[in-house]
Amino acid sequence: MEVKLSVCLNCGSFCPTLVTIDKGRVLKVEGDPEAPIYKGFICPKGRAIPQQHHLPGRLLHSVKRLPDGRRSPIGNDQAIDEIAGRIRRILDESGPESVAMYLGGGVAEQHAAPGVMRAFMAAIGSPMFFTAGTIDQPGLVLANALHGQWEGGRVHPSRCGAYLIVGGNPVISKQHLPQNPGQQLKTITKTGTQVIVIDPRRSETARRAAVHLQIIPGEDPTVLAGLVHLIFALNGLDEAFVRENTRGAEALRAAVADFTPEYVAMRAGIAANDLIAAARILIAARSGDTALGVGPSMATRGTLSSYLALCIQSLRGFWAREGEPVSRPRVLLSRQVRKAQPAPARSAWGFGRHSFARGLQQTAMGMPTAALPDLMMSKGKNRIRALFLHAGAMYSWPDQRRTAEALGALDLLVMHDVELTATSALAHYVLATRRQLEMPAVSQAAEQIGAIHPGYDWTEPYAFYRPATLEPPEGSDVIESWQTYYRLACKLDLTLEIGGTPLDMEQEPSTEAILELYCKGSVVPLSRVKQFPHGGLFDEARDVVGSRDAACAARLELADATMLSELADVRAEEVLARRRVDEDFPFLLITRRAQESTNSGVRVEGRIKISPNPAYMHPDDLASLSLGSGDRVEIRSRHGRVIAFVAADSDLRRGVVSMTHGFGARHSRDYDPRRDGANVNQLLSWEQEYDRYHGMPRMSAVPIGVRAADEPTEGPRCTHGGPERNAPGDA
Numbered sequence: 001m002e003v004k005l006s007v008c009l010n011c012g013s014f015c016p017t018l019v020t021i022d023k024g025r026v027l028k029v030e031g032d033p034e035a036p037i038y039k040g041f042i043c044p045k046g047r048a049i050p051q052q053h054h055l056p057g058r059l060l061h062s063v064k065r066l067p068d069g070r071r072s073p074i075g076n077d078q079a080i081d082e083i084a085g086r087i088r089r090i091l092d093e094s095g096p097e098s099v100a101m102y103l104g105g106g107v108a109e110q111h112a113a114p115g116v117m118r119a120f121m122a123a124i125g126s127p128m129f130f131t132a133g134t135i136d137q138p139g140l141v142l143a144n145a146l147h148g149q150w151e152g153g154r155v156h157p158s159r160c161g162a163y164l165i166v167g168g169n170p171v172i173s174k175q176h177l178p179q180n181p182g183q184q185l186k187t188i189t190k191t192g193t194q195v196i197v198i199d200p201r202r203s204e205t206a207r208r209a210a211v212h213l214q215i216i217p218g219e220d221p222t223v224l225a226g227l228v229h230l231i232f233a234l235n236g237l238d239e240a241f242v243r244e245n246t247r248g249a250e251a252l253r254a255a256v257a258d259f260t261p262e263y264v265a266m267r268a269g270i271a272a273n274d275l276i277a278a279a280r281i282l283i284a285a286r287s288g289d290t291a292l293g294v295g296p297s298m299a300t301r302g303t304l305s306s307y308l309a310l311c312i313q314s315l316r317g318f319w320a321r322e323g324e325p326v327s328r329p330r331v332l333l334s335r336q337v338r339k340a341q342p343a344p345a346r347s348a349w350g351f352g353r354h355s356f357a358r359g360l361q362q363t364a365m366g367m368p369t370a371a372l373p374d375l376m377m378s379k380g381k382n383r384i385r386a387l388f389l390h391a392g393a394m395y396s397w398p399d400q401r402r403t404a405e406a407l408g409a410l411d412l413l414v415m416h417d418v419e420l421t422a423t424s425a426l427a428h429y430v431l432a433t434r435r436q437l438e439m440p441a442v443s444q445a446a447e448q449i450g451a452i453h454p455g456y457d458w459t460e461p462y463a464f465y466r467p468a469t470l471e472p473p474e475g476s477d478v479i480e481s482w483q484t485y486y487r488l489a490c491k492l493d494l495t496l497e498i499g500g501t502p503l504d505m506e507q508e509p510s511t512e513a514i515l516e517l518y519c520k521g522s523v524v525p526l527s528r529v530k531q532f533p534h535g536g537l538f539d540e541a542r543d544v545v546g547s548r549d550a551a552c553a554a555r556l557e558l559a560d561a562t563m564l565s566e567l568a569d570v571r572a573e574e575v576l577a578r579r580r581v582d583e584d585f586p587f588l589l590i591t592r593r594a595q596e597s598t599n600s601g602v603r604v605e606g607r608i609k610i611s612p613n614p615a616y617m618h619p620d621d622l623a624s625l626s627l628g629s630g631d632r633v634e635i636r637s638r639h640g641r642v643i644a645f646v647a648a649d650s651d652l653r654r655g656v657v658s659m660t661h662g663f664g665a666r667h668s669r670d671y672d673p674r675r676d677g678a679n680v681n682q683l684l685s686w687e688q689e690y691d692r693y694h695g696m697p698r699m700s701a702v703p704i705g706v707r708a709a710d711e712p713t714e715g716p717r718c719t720h721g722g723p724e725r726n727a728p729g730d731a
């Protein structure tokens with residue numbers, strides 16, 4: 001028996017762990033008490049790694065789907081040979097744009113993969129690289145472009161007097177408080193940070209807030225505009241900061257003039273005094289920060305909500321000033337000079353590819369995922385014929401039926417997986433993949449995400465490197481995702497480049513060598529980080545915000561024309577028509593993450609109790625429908641229906657139903673809502689009130705109806721007869 005240091009990759013927290021192993025069997029995973037920052041923290045998903053690792057249905061060999069639908073095992077060398085042949089033919093016949101790649105949650109544990117995936121696409125000359133970023137919080141990135149960025153970065157949490165959390169629940173999701181979030185929240189509130197939470201649910205995070213605005217879903221732009229209005233009305237501007245660093249304050253003041261506390265309260269279903277209390281916290285604080293989760297993003301108008309949050313920060317001067325600590329110090333990335341000055345606004349769209357259905361286009365967040373199903377089903381020249389898919393699309397994309405149709409229309413679908421899921425069951429080739437304990441991991445992965453999304457990374461100069469903890473099972477033939485793309489490139493006579501350095505295409509590099517290349521020029525050399533097996537804090541990477549350039553004339557934009565015109569639309573619209581609730585669809589469905597799962601990829605069956613995804617409702621709403629906790633229900637939207645079961649949750653606003661995504665019928669298994677959990681994405685459509693630019697549709701604040709459903713007479717049944725039915729030949 002031995003105990004090895006490792007790290008959990010089941011979410012973006014990267015908790016350091018101690019793994020007890022006996023003869024290749026993982027017996028126990030605990031938090032590492034000696035690791036800095038985390039203080040031994042670990043959640044149930046980390047403790048369940050032994051069950052996850054020894055999943056009974058694990059793919060130990062790749063499989064190929066035969067034309068008649070049966071599957072046969074195939075060696076990885078043979079599989080890659082065949083895939084290369086098919087890709088070469090598709091490239092010859094239809095050109096590079098007919099080959100696409102989608103990077104989603106599937107690569108979360110494959111730290112070497114994203115860079116090699118991008119290098120492969122660059123080498124074949126295809127721009128069709130899509131990511132989950134456009135069904136997550138694309139508005140954060142677009143709003144940053146429109147507002148301009150403060151080069152000094154955000155305020156370090158230890159200095160925040162106010163912290164505004166909008167539609168996120170870090171205590172469970174860890175997004176925005178990525179290390180031991182409960183402890184982090186306790187520490188900041190103890191040292192004087194006042195937390196404001198805007199959420200239709202009294203979430204685990206909202207419970208600790210000084211002010212909780214329990215709004216009607218979808219009203220974030222209204223409430224944020226109301227806060228901006230009050231900052232002006234109560235003379236809460238940081239006048240010097242606004243004068244020196246922004247433009248458009250007067251236009252913004254005019255644009256929010258009608259978002260009075262009375263109007264906002266009436267529309268968002270909150271008390272005007274609570275809104276005023278929240279504004280007073282923001283105004284009284286000398287410094288602060290805002291954090292947006294997926295709630296406002298999925299309820300549409302995520303760019304506008306993100307933009308208004310940035311405006312609040314700039315009106316209040318909530319940015320790291322000269323001499324203050326850099327809030328996300330770089331360790332395994334190269335040093336970035338941080339100055340106390342604005343970088344000017346830039347285009348968020350309109351610069352890239354426009355040739356997508358419904359006017360969708362490439363934006364600052366990349367290619368629009370919403371365009372992918374259309375492209376796969378296109379009969380035209382723009383058809384995508386081959387897709388490398390790293391995600392649980394059948395669970396996580398809106399409209400499962402369309403997803404199945406689109407994936408089914410491909411000439412070649414290649415997936416990596418650790419088991420056959422409803423998604424990988426559709427692939428022509430499923431490449432059996434190494435699991436997290438079988439690959440090295442490095443904190444740079446989170447630093448990279450943190451450079452795009454402020455909810456990840458560390459606010460101290462922390463870094464870790466962990467070698468693989470154990471070898472794959474004997475007799476298995478499993479691969480890492482990056483190796484697929486490297487080996488395909490070799491067969492296609494392509495040279496891959498990482499950061500300008502060509503890879504050796506004769507001798508396959510090790511994963512370590514790939515990670516070394518990613519860390520080239522980092523503030524702290526990777527070799528030094530490797531000397532700290534528990535992970536370390538690297539004081540030489542601490543940094544302070546430098547002074548402003550004398551010549552800097554850039555300003556943060558408070559009055560972007562598109563944003564202010566969207567805000568005017570919000571104020572002018574008929575609220576109930578916009579909300580689209582009526583007699584048939586009286587409830588609003590919202591998102592929530594659960595402690596026991598991460599998206600569709602992490603659902604460990606066995607020791608921990610799986611949350612089977614109940615539809616949470618307020619007890620009074622249940623009573624009004626004569627329903628009780630545990631009752632089976634049919635949930636309908638204007639686009640689909642699912643069978644689920646309800647549970648009482650008095651923390652919800654009335655009229656709201658809260659469920660988790662990523663659940664649904666498992667491959668080759670009849671569907672039982674109490675065991676599998678309903679797939680909420682069957683209720684969504686790509687075309688429902690989609691964002692004009694990046695295409696993300698309405699995925700929260702979705703109007704639904706709920707009614708009692710009969711219990712099945714003879715055990716579980718596949719109620720949506722969908723594509724996740726057994727493929728012919730499955731045992």
Ligand SMILES: Nc1nc2c(c(=O)[nH]1)N[C@H]1C(S)=C(S)[C@@H](COP(=O)(O)OP(=O)(O)OC[C@H]3O[C@@H](n4cnc5c(=O)[nH]c(N)nc54)[C@H](O)[C@@H]3O)O[C@H]1N2
Pocket residue numbers: 103104105106107110132135136137294298389390391392393395396397415416417418421423424433481591592598599600601602660661662680681699
């Ligand atoms: N209704 C609703 N829908 C949502 C959301 C929501 O809040 N509500 N959230 C959205 C958000 S924010 C996101 S980020 C997406 C996340 O959704 P996805 O991007 O789909 O991520 P996962 O579901 O985690 O994908 C995990 C799956 O990827 C596949 N996979 C591919 N390559 C690999 C690999 O190399 N290794 C492994 N282990 N698996 C691989 C496996 O089938 C695995 O089960 O969902 C989005 N969908």
Ligand SMILES: Nc1nc2c(c(=O)[nH]1)N[C@H]1C(S)=C(S)[C@@H](COP(=O)(O)OP(=O)(O)OC[C@H]3O[C@@H](n4cnc5c(=O)[nH]c(N)nc54)[C@H](O)[C@@H]3O)O[C@H]1N2
Pocket residue numbers: 011012136166167168169170172173174175198199200201203215216217218219220292293294295296299590591592593594595596597598599658700701
């Ligand atoms: N345990 C676990 N952790 C995860 C994940 C997971 O699946 N499980 N997924 C990871 C991923 S991919 C992501 S992107 C992050 C997401 O991290 P978060 O954004 O923190 O995720 P959620 O828990 O879905 O929080 C969304 C919150 O928004 C609220 N909400 C819903 N609609 C609205 C609305 O219209 N307005 C407002 N103001 N609030 C609304 C919901 O009640 C909920 O509390 O989490 C990551 N971490």
Ligand code: SF4
Pocket residue numbers: 008009010011012013014015041042043044045046047174
């Ligand atoms: S799943 Fe849990 S243990 Fe694993 S990294 Fe996330 S918070 Fe830590």
Ligand SMILES: [Mo]
Pocket residue numbers: 132136
């Ligand atoms: Mo996400």
